[in-house]
Amino acid sequence: MTVGFVMLVHTALERAAQVARHWAESGCPVVIHADAKVPDGDFQAFCDSLGDLENVAFSARRQRCEWGTWGIVGATIEASERMLADHPSLSHVYLASGSCLPLRPVPELVAYLAERPRTDFIESVTIEDVGWSKGGFDHERFSLRFPFSFKRQRFFFDRFVDLQRRFGTVRKLPEGLVPHLGSQWWCLSRRTLEAVLRDPRRSEYDRYFRQVWIPDESYFQSLARLHSVRIESRSLTLSKFDFQGKPHTFYDDHLQLLRRSDCFVARKIWPRAERLYSSLLSNDPRVTKNAEPSPGKIDRLFAKASDLRVRGRSGLYMQSRFPRSDRSAGPYSVFEGFDSLFENFESWLGKVTGCRVHGHLYNPSRVEFSGGEKTYNGCLSDSARLRDYNPCGFLTGLLWNTRGERQCFMFGPADNQYPQVFMAGDPNAQISVITGAWAIGLYRTNITSEVVRKEAARLQRIEHAHVELLRERWTKAQIRIWTLAEFIEAPMDNLQEILDEISLNGPRRLTEAPRLMDLSGFGQFLQQLKNDGMNLHMAGDFPVGHTPAPLNPTARPYLVK
Amino acid sequence: MSLLQSYRLRLRRKRYRLRSLRKGRELRSVVNRTKAIRPNDLLLFSTLRNERVRLPFFLDYYRSKGVGHFLFIDNGSEDGSAAYLGEQPDISLWSTQGSYKASRFGVDWLNRLQARYGHGHWTLVVDPDEFFIYPFCDTRPIQALTDWLDSCGQRSFSAMLLDLYPKGPLDAEPYIEGQDPLEIVHWFDSGNYTISRNHLYNNLWIQGGPRARAFFPDTPKAAPSLNKIPLVKWHRRYAYVQSTHMLLPRGLNKVYEGHGGEMTSGALLHTKFLNTLVEKAEEELERGQHYADSREYRAYHDHLQNGTVLWNRWSEKYINWRQLEILGLMSKGNWA
Numbered sequence: 001m002t003v004g005f006v007m008l009v010h011t012a013l014e015r016a017a018q019v020a021r022h023w024a025e026s027g028c029p030v031v032i033h034a035d036a037k038v039p040d041g042d043f044q045a046f047c048d049s050l051g052d053l054e055n056v057a058f059s060a061r062r063q064r065c066e067w068g069t070w071g072i073v074g075a076t077i078e079a080s081e082r083m084l085a086d087h088p089s090l091s092h093v094y095l096a097s098g099s100c101l102p103l104r105p106v107p108e109l110v111a112y113l114a115e116r117p118r119t120d121f122i123e124s125v126t127i128e129d130v131g132w133s134k135g136g137f138d139h140e141r142f143s144l145r146f147p148f149s150f151k152r153q154r155f156f157f158d159r160f161v162d163l164q165r166r167f168g169t170v171r172k173l174p175e176g177l178v179p180h181l182g183s184q185w186w187c188l189s190r191r192t193l194e195a196v197l198r199d200p201r202r203s204e205y206d207r208y209f210r211q212v213w214i215p216d217e218s219y220f221q222s223l224a225r226l227h228s229v230r231i232e233s234r235s236l237t238l239s240k241f242d243f244q245g246k247p248h249t250f251y252d253d254h255l256q257l258l259r260r261s262d263c264f265v266a267r268k269i270w271p272r273a274e275r276l277y278s279s280l281l282s283n284d285p286r287v288t289k290n291a292e293p294s295p296g297k298i299d300r301l302f303a304k305a306s307d308l309r310v311r312g313r314s315g316l317y318m319q320s321r322f323p324r325s326d327r328s329a330g331p332y333s334v335f336e337g338f339d340s341l342f343e344n345f346e347s348w349l350g351k352v353t354g355c356r357v358h359g360h361l362y363n364p365s366r367v368e369f370s371g372g373e374k375t376y377n378g379c380l381s382d383s384a385r386l387r388d389y390n391p392c393g394f395l396t397g398l399l400w401n402t403r404g405e406r407q408c409f410m411f412g413p414a415d416n417q418y419p420q421v422f423m424a425g426d427p428n429a430q431i432s433v434i435t436g437a438w439a440i441g442l443y444r445t446n447i448t449s450e451v452v453r454k455e456a457a458r459l460q461r462i463e464h465a466h467v468e469l470l471r472e473r474w475t476k477a478q479i480r481i482w483t484l485a486e487f488i489e490a491p492m493d494n495l496q497e498i499l500d501e502i503s504l505n506g507p508r509r510l511t512e513a514p515r516l517m518d519l520s521g522f523g524q525f526l527q528q529l530k531n532d533g534m535n536l537h538m539a540g541d542f543p544v545g546h547t548p549a550p551l552n553p554t555a556r557p558y559l560v561k
Numbered sequence: 562m563s564l565l566q567s568y569r570l571r572l573r574r575k576r577y578r579l580r581s582l583r584k585g586r587e588l589r590s591v592v593n594r595t596k597a598i599r600p601n602d603l604l605l606f607s608t609l610r611n612e613r614v615r616l617p618f619f620l621d622y623y624r625s626k627g628v629g630h631f632l633f634i635d636n637g638s639e640d641g642s643a644a645y646l647g648e649q650p651d652i653s654l655w656s657t658q659g660s661y662k663a664s665r666f667g668v669d670w671l672n673r674l675q676a677r678y679g680h681g682h683w684t685l686v687v688d689p690d691e692f693f694i695y696p697f698c699d700t701r702p703i704q705a706l707t708d709w710l711d712s713c714g715q716r717s718f719s720a721m722l723l724d725l726y727p728k729g730p731l732d733a734e735p736y737i738e739g740q741d742p743l744e745i746v747h748w749f750d751s752g753n754y755t756i757s758r759n760h761l762y763n764n765l766w767i768q769g770g771p772r773a774r775a776f777f778p779d780t781p782k783a784a785p786s787l788n789k790i791p792l793v794k795w796h797r798r799y800a801y802v803q804s805t806h807m808l809l810p811r812g813l814n815k816v817y818e819g820h821g822g823e824m825t826s827g828a829l830l831h832t833k834f835l836n837t838l839v840e841k842a843e844e845e846l847e848r849g850q851h852y853a854d855s856r857e858y859r860a861y862h863d864h865l866q867n868g869t870v871l872w873n874r875w876s877e878k879y880i881n882w883r884q885l886e887i888l889g890l891m892s893k894g895n896w897a
Contacts, residue, residue, distance in 0.1 A: 308894060308895060310822045312822045312892075313823065313889065320825065378750065379753045383778040397754070
């Protein structure tokens with residue numbers, strides 16, 4: 001009762017020899033098939049290096065094992081036949097590659113298999129179920145023909161597939177065969193393997209599988225289903241594939257992970273991972289704890305890696321991630337007009353919400369970072385020139401640098417308007433606008449000259465375009481727009497509505513009200529502008545004699561829905 | 562991209578290759594040990610001038626990372642750099658008195674040597690003040706990376722230039738031969754880089770960092786480029802276009818993902834801001850052999866006189882590659 005290893009090798013022969021020696025010296029016979037591409041000299045040296053071991057044999061005929069083609073299956077069949085013929089006492093045959101590495105002592109594997117003498121460990125999934133393969137065909141592997149090499153004759157490969165699709169040709173499956181897919185690396189019981197190889201209809205199956213795409217992932221997987229009494233649909237070999245269907249490689253720094261996985265064999269190992277080979281190729285029973293294989297941690301590691309490659313970190317723009325369109329790194333709030341309407345709005349907002357509150361980040365003369373800092377998180381400079389060199393990059397950079405802390409900033413028609421399109425399309429943005437509030441600033445200068453009128457007209461034009469943009473249907477930001485007159489009617493309710501979305505501690509009653517600017521006479525100011533021919537419509541219908549009462553947080557009961 | 566445009570780029574690449582043949586004649590072989598290069602060796606190419614004091618640590622660093630052979634071009638050093646390099650067993654050395662500027666800042670010379678000796682090898686092109694780091698560089702040699710890139714079918718690898726600076730004035734602490742420069746300069750800017758796409762060459766153009774912030778706040782466009790593609794599986798038909806910022810054929814410049822994912826990338830730790838810069842800035846100003854009328858060196862010179870400090874309270878202290886990966890300056894991609 002023991003297990004024999006069939007090894008398919010094509011590169012890193014020294015490592016393959018090292019592993020073969022380990023298995024052979026642990027009492028397991030090994031049959032090695034070397035790819036026809038291995039130069040004769042290298043192959044001879046390889047054979048010689050294992051010449052002292054009598055339970056290591058080599059396939060007489062070296063076949064070309066090109067990825068995705070029949071050669072691999074052919075080589076496996078031939079080596080397996082040799083194995084069964086030479087070693088009649090074997091209970092299982094284990095298919096491995098030259099870049100496989102045993103993680104647990106061989107006696108443990110032998111004992112594990114001895115407890116399950118009739119079980120076949122072969123991953124075998126029907127193609128009707130959820131897609132198993134990564135990139136590439138599922139059903140079409142079996143229904144089309146693939147006479148051309150994927151790697152060398154890609155053009156013909158693709159054209160021939162197109163042609164067959166156009167004419168809808170479908171191959172007939174051998175009767176009774178249900179296509180299954182699974183990992184190439186299996187461990188079959190002697191009984192099943194013999195049944196597969198001695199099947200009277202084998203020549204029919206072989207003929208069919210010769211033109212199936214990647215038959216090494218379907219030949220034994222499908223045929224075992226016809227003969228096995230007990231299939232454990234999993235591979236004893238730990239082998240993970242990335243998003244392109246290419247196997248992940250293990251390095252020295254994976255040693256602890258591999259140890260703890262309790263898998264029997266792992267692939268593929270980087271040939272120069274000296275530490276892995278020197279510490280794992282041992283039969284020391286102390287290193288493991290006889291547990292069931294649990295590759296969960298390694299699964300997660302590789303799943304995370306694939307996720308990083310396919311989706312990446314949202315809001316990050318860097319040398320190897322530069323998406324055409326992406327959201328920003330985290331939620332932020334843009335306040336337009338609030339700092340004109342309220343006294344010390346920024347410090348009040350910071351106190352109430354606990355967020356980071358900046359002034360006008362897009363002020364044309366300098367970046368108004370929170371606290372008037374010259375440089376900010378990530379060494380962002382307050383130079384307006386540097387900022388305006390790439391205004392959206394400035395914003396995404398700031399939000400990336402400060403991820404984890406909500407940023408709020410003031411914005412208005414006097415600022416650089418460039419980032420408005422990005423912000424409107426960014427689902428992380430919360431934009432609240434009081435239109436026309438900027439006029440309060442003009443009013444407070446106490447001048448009503450031609451200059452002021454011109455400036456008011458300019459700002460109104462800019463704000464009008466801005467509001468039009470925010471009302472586009474494609475916007476993704478959370479947008480609120482009031483005219484000044486509308487806002488003034490119920491300022492506390494409106495503020496509460498915004499802050500409920502921001503506040504770190506969830507919805508809370510406002511206990512402290514911000515102070516409104518002194519607006520007595522603002523109505524007359526608007527009327528004066530109007531009289532001079534400039535209609536400030538963005539502010540709404542602001543009554544001429546209106547002077548709002550000071551705000552009182554308790555005056556209006558606020559209901560939490 | 563139109564056919565015409567891609568044909569133009571093809572012509573441009575051929576022109577650069579011809580030019581490198583012509584400029585390559587300025588190179589005189591001093592020590593040629595290239596016969597010792599083995600088929601899978603990683604080759605490092607570098608141009609230098611008066612960098613003697615930096616060389617011992619530089620060579621040790623890259624030897625430990627798995628570089629198999631060094632190919633240096635000495636552009637008229639007067640401090641014994643050539644003699645020192647000549648003694649090393651794994652170095653081939655060429656020297657030239659030709660104009661650095663006229664050889665497009667050394668690119669023509671490098672293209673020539675790379676075509677001659679780099680064909681079929683992974684080649685790393687760095688300056689003596691640049692230290693290449695990449696994901697897992699603390700546990701895996703560069704060959705682990707290049708083997709993996711080979712298996713992905715990727716021919717080039719991005720490593721953005723990351724300027725390191727000291728906490729105090731630039732010339733406060735003298736650099737001693739053999740010392741790790743990171744003992745003196747280990748602060749960097751973590752998040753003030755601006756990126757745009759160059760549609761002709763398909764590369765990203767990265768600027769920013771301390772040099773843009775301190776030396777070019779009013780002319781950001783003039784700030785130095787920080788995008789670099791120093792590691793390439795070289796083919797004799799390839800050509801660097803401008804320093805190692807971009808290559809032709811332009812497919813080699815596609816080292817970033819445009820649909821949201823992250824490709825694997827590294828960084829070049831740039832240890833220019835040592836006390837040696839003071840002398841260098843003066844000399845280079847005099848020689849006027851650097852890019853755009855040496856405007857960079859002019860800025861250094863002016864600021865060194867004023868004792869400019871690049872450090873501020875938002876500066877990050879360099880710890881390791883994992884820190885850079887968390888900060889989003891480089892990425893593991895799907896290499897795990």
